[in-house]
Amino acid sequence: MSEVILSALAQLATLENLLFTNIGIFIGIIFGAIPGLNGNLAITILLPFTFQLGTVPALLMLTGIFFGANFGGSISAILINTPGTNAAAATLIDGYPMCQKGKPQKALDTALVASTVGGLISALCLLFFTPQISKIAIKFGAPEYFALALFGLSVIASVSGKSLIKGLISGGLGILLSTVGIDSISGLTRFTFGNIRLYNGVKMLAVLLGVYAIAQMIVRVANPENGKASEMQASGENDRLTGAEVKQSLWTMIKSALIGAFIGAVPGTGGAIASFIAYNEAKRCAKPGEKFGEGELKGVAAPEAANNGATAATLIPLLTMGIPGDVVAATLLGAFTMHGLVVGPKLFSNSGPVLYAILIGCVISQLFMFFQGKYLLKLFVKITHIPQQLLTAMLVVICCAGAFAIGKSEMDITVMLIFGIVAYLMQKLDFPPVPIVLGMVLGPIAESNLRNSLVMSGGSWAIFVQRPICLAFILLTFVLIWLLKKGDARQRAATQKFMKDESEETPE
Amino acid sequence: MKKAVAILLTLALLMSAAALADYAPAKDMNIRVPFAAGGAVDTQARIIAQGLQEAFGKTVFINNLTGANGAIAAADLASVAPDATEMMAGGIAMFTLTPLFNPSVGLKLEDYQIVTGINSEDQMLYVNPGLTGIRDWDGLVEYAKDHRIVFGSNTPGGATHLLATVLFGEAGIQAEAVTSDGSAKDLLALAGGNVVCAVASTSVGAQYVEEGTLLPIVVMSEEPYTGFEGIEVPTAQSLGYDIVFKTCNFIMTSKDADPAEVEAIYQAILAYSETDAFKTAAANANWVPVLADGATVKANIEAARALCEYGFNTYYAQ
Known part of the structure; x- marks a missing residue:
């Protein structure tokens, strides 16, 4: 083993690797940060160029894009309330309010530190525990996936804002949207209305752009007074992340990164689920005075540590079983194959030195990402200085281009615009948008695995309590909902007490 | 007779060489790939594109649609004027399964010329002997x-399903599918003991077989499969079921065009394909x-x- 590691280090320590890793991270951050563009597009575009490179620099560059894009997604989520990737959808819940309160730099720095912590923990898990983790992951069958999806859907209770019923309706809409297309069990088409472009379903990214970016543009156009006087508070002296704040949120980051690494290692899941579950967990552990949903630092740290925690871990099922966790990982799968690494159970024994060079490179990439992010964020934060009218116009154009780029189809632009209007109307009626994303991400996993589980059991629902992992997730779901309900009641009581005290103190 | 055949073959080769020498495409080439970037067919199309660029000095675009x-x-292909430079990658399911399960898609083999085959693979039924004790078809x-x-496969409308x-219908065995969107997931479900068997191609199962976790027990081809060391996989035909399907x-x-x-x-x-560059890229x-000519590919599709x-009318259409 030590010989393999030494050989890997020898292959890794070259100027070429250093250069291409950094190029990859830089491109990834830029693509992740621009709404509509994403890491998958960047990898697809650059894949042919990597044919001219050696295996190690080529794959370091492509994995660098993967890591960079995942972090980059948080930049637009924080600054313009539009997640660059679906994994960053949970980041905007607290990230954008922080930005509105004049703390964009602090929010971005938090995202960067959390992403680095998450990425490092994940890359270390990938480096040291891949065989062990893949043994647990192999135990995940349809019932476990269903229980995990159910657990993820319980997060709706946490992100519904004022009304749980409205949150559930939004979540239901998301699940309903995820049923459009060819049914994964029966093979029949559903809600396609004869349109072949809907056979593969409604594109998640188009809905995201509509729900967040376009809806917000409509708000700005409908309320021009907000556009004239910027809705943002000017960033001030305390718009810097302090060492004390990092220390305060470090445990949240580590815990979220571990959640991310675990979820990421489960084949076919990915960062979006991880970030919502980690956000939920951070909110559950909230201390008095921490206001999640209103610009809480830990509300940015948790999802960012989790979605970056899932990135390198997503490579575990990819490398050992050939199963990608998300779309970007699926493209990476092709990249690995093209460069001569045949993924599967024998990859480590067949291609040890090259593979370990890439895995160690993945750990080092996280540090490069931190340093690049530190400088790039200073530039990105200037977006908040752009006049809102100009920013709105620019974003509409970028979003339309981004939506078209998803599937090279104007259909996705139409979907984006329709969901922009729907989300605007929903906002007016106080329906939270985040559960739509949750429903769309988790709906298909929940539905297909529920049906597959019942096929496995011959129709018996007992299968969900007979399997230990599955039972643990189901119990966890109920415990979590109960704790959240209890926490909410406590918070409501504290608020009412505070309001009562205030009114008593106020002279008539 | 032999002389005549030799002359004809030489003439055909000369004509082909002449055709290649004469042909100078007036514009860049475009290969539409209906699969995601990074997938096997996308990779293979990109390697071929590299060769066409070198041969004709034109840019060859790979367009993932x-x-x-x-x-x-x-x-998209139908929206442009017919021209040999306007191509698309395709799969056997487009002309065999899709017209049956999703007739509204409306793809017809007769509307296309096949430029070249890219690959061809056998499909196999795998079992997990360590968990079920099944080691052959009789055991199953x-x-x-x-x-x-309970078998692992893709959704109805897919080849493995x-x-x-x-196979199970002809054998009179009641079986139900646990479906997924990829054969790698089906084999993982089999390795994890969540299904009793799964159908997947030879390449997807290769590493599991080499490692000893999974065992192929039936191959849906005309010849037994001997590509795995020490294993001869019997054909479905040899077991009495007339099932031959090469993806x-x-x-x-x-x-x-x-x-x-x-x-x-x-x-x-x-x-x-004779160059070292191609061989290295393909091996990587x-x-x-399997760069079969158009007629061979079409014959394979017609047979499938x-x-x-038969399968659709017997087991799905009711």
Whole structure:
């Protein structure tokens, strides 16, 4: 083993690797940060160029894009309330309010530190525990996936804002949207209305752009007074992340990164689920005075540590079983194959030195990402200085281009615009948008695995309590909902007490 | 007679060479790939594109137009004037399974010329002997007498689902599918003991077989499969079930494109396949090229179509 590691280090320590890793991270951050563009597009575009490179620099560059894009997604989520990737959808819940309160730099720095912590923990898990983790992951069958999806859907209770019923309706809409297309069990088409472009379903990214970016543009156009006087508070002296704040949120980051690494290692899941579950967990552990949903630092740290925690871990099922966790990982799968690494159970024994060079490179990439992010964020934060009218116009154009780029189809632009209007109307009626994303991400996993589980059991629902992992997730779901309900009641009581005290103190 | 054949072959080769020498495409080439970037067919199309660029000095674009079982890429191909430079990658399911399960997609083999085959693979039924004790088809039949058979496959309308359904149907075994969107997931479900067996291609199962976790017990081809060390996989035909299905991918163009130009492109691909650059790229991509000519590919599709129609009418249409 030590010989393999030494050989890997020898292959890794070259100027070429250093250069291409950094190029990859830089491109990834830029693509992740621009709404509509994403890491998958960047990898697809650059894949042919990597044919001219050696295996190690080529794959370091492509994995660098993967890591960079995942972090980059948080930049637009924080600054313009539009997640660059679906994994960053949970980041905007607290990230954008922080930005509105004049703390964009602090929010971005938090995202960067959390992403680095998450990425490092994940890359270390990938480096040291891949065989062990893949043994647990192999135990995940349809019932476990269903229980995990159910657990993820319980997060709706946490992100519904004022009304749980409205949150559930939004979540239901998301699940309903995820049923459009060819049914994964029966093979029949559903809600396609004869349109072949809907056979593969409604594109998640188009809905995201509509729900967040376009809806917000409509708000700005409908309320021009907000556009004239910027809705943002000017960033001030305390718009810097302090060492004390990092220390305060470090445990949240580590815990979220571990959640991310675990979820990421489960084949076919990915960062979006991880970030919502980690956000939920951070909110559950909230201390008095921490206001999640209103610009809480830990509300940015948790999802960012989790979605970056899932990135390198997503490579575990990819490398050992050939199963990608998300779309970007699926493209990476092709990249690995093209460069001569045949993924599967024998990859480590067949291609040890090259593979370990890439895995160690993945750990080092996280540090490069931190340093690049530190400088790039200073530039990105200037977006908040752009006049809102100009920013709105620019974003509409970028979003339309981004939506078209998803599937090279104007259909996705139409979907984006329709969901922009729907989300605007929903906002007016106080329906939270985040559960739509949750429903769309988790709906298909929940539905297909529920049906597959019942096929496995011959129709018996007992299968969900007979399997230990599955039972643990189901119990966890109920415990979590109960704790959240209890926490909410406590918070409501504290608020009412505070309001009562205030009114008593106020002279008539 | 032999002389005549030799003369004809030489003439054909000379004509092909002449066609290649004469053909100079007036514009850049475009290969639409109805599969995601990074997938096997996408990779293979990109390698071929590299060869065409070198042969004709024109840029060859790879355009990933996914969705609707290839109909979106086909619609894009149909939207341009027929020309050999306008191509798309395709798969056997487009002309065998899709017309049966999603007739509204409306793809017809007759509307296309096949430029070249890309790959061709056998499909196998795998079991997990360590968990079920099943080591061959007879063992599976015996196991089915007192166990439910749950198999891993893609969704109805996919090749592996149809092959398993027809095989178990013909054998009179009650079986149900746990579906997924990829054969790698089906084999993982089998390795984890969540299904009793699964249908997947030889390449997807190779590492599991080498490692000893999974065992192929039936191959849906005309010849027994001997590619795995120490294992001879019997054909479904030898077990009494007439199931032969080789999945294949290919590059095609409009039926109205100039056949001489299509032939020139095919010859350029064949010539490129002899180079070291091609061999290295193919080996790196774990690709065993099967660059069959159009007629051979079409014959394979026609043969598979008969099986699919039988399977659909017998087991799905009711």
